[in-house]
Amino acid sequence: MRDRAQALLIDLDGVLRRWDPAPMITVEVEFGLKPASLLETAMSWDIYRPAMAGEITDAEWMRLVADRLPLSADESTAxxxxWQAYRGEVDPEALAFVREVRAGGRKVAIATNATDRLRDDLDALGLTAEVDLVLSSWELKVHKPAPEYFEQACQAIGELPKHVLFVDDDDRVIRGARSAGLSGYRWAGPEHVPYLRKVLDLPE
Incomplete structure (x- = not known):
């Protein structure tokens, strides 16, 4: 039987922060763009990776996205x-779980691939004070699921990998965490919180 986890690393996007697709769809309709073209362009690996790895700023990343849209320069920028004006919403059930973990005496860190815009987003969402640490790929200069990311994350939170529970919504990242020695769990909603409580040895 594995040792009980003493700390929680939790992903931001898809776990603590959820995104309503409506604002993006509205922008694409307004500017005559193909459905999902904004997100697909932004996630192009050659510009997404350096944005997450701290090699370019969020503003530079978004300029590259604008340059690739089939619009005039002014229209692309607009x-x-x-699209970027909407910054998502906090998932109340995921936040309730974070609060429960901290109340049980366990450290919690947001562990996310992000740009230099992350800190402002967390402030705006009211999440900054809800966690003990923020472990941003942009600041660490390495992104999930690289083993170096998890190594630095465990060092920052002060626990051995075997004592850290990692929760994310991406199977590939979960596999990376497990390969690095952490307990990895894929978040699909709050229905498995009772199991996660047991992993963290929290009271029922």
Missing amino acids: AVAA
Whole structure:
């Protein structure tokens, strides 16, 4: 039987923060863009990776996205700005779980691939004070699921990998965490919180 986890690393996007697709769809319709073209362009590996690895800023990343849209320069800039104005919403059930973990005496860190915009987003969402640490790929200069990310994350939270529970919504990242020695669990909603409580040895 594995040792009980003493700390929680939790992903931001898809776990603590959820995204309503409606604002993006509205922008794409307004500017005559193909469905999902904004997100697909932004996630192009050659510009997404350096944005997550701290090699370029969020503003530089978004300029690259705008440059690739099939619009005029002014329209592209306006479309990206309108899309980026919406910064998502906190998932109340995931936040309730974080609060429960901290109340049980366990440290919690947001462990996320992000840009230099992350800190402002967390402030705006009211999440900064809800966790003990923020472990951003942009600041660590390495992104999930690289083993170096998890090594630095465990050092920062002060626990051995075998004593850390990692929760994410991406199977590939979960596999990376497990390969690095952490307990990895894929978040699909709050229905498995009772199991996660047991992993963290929290009271029922």
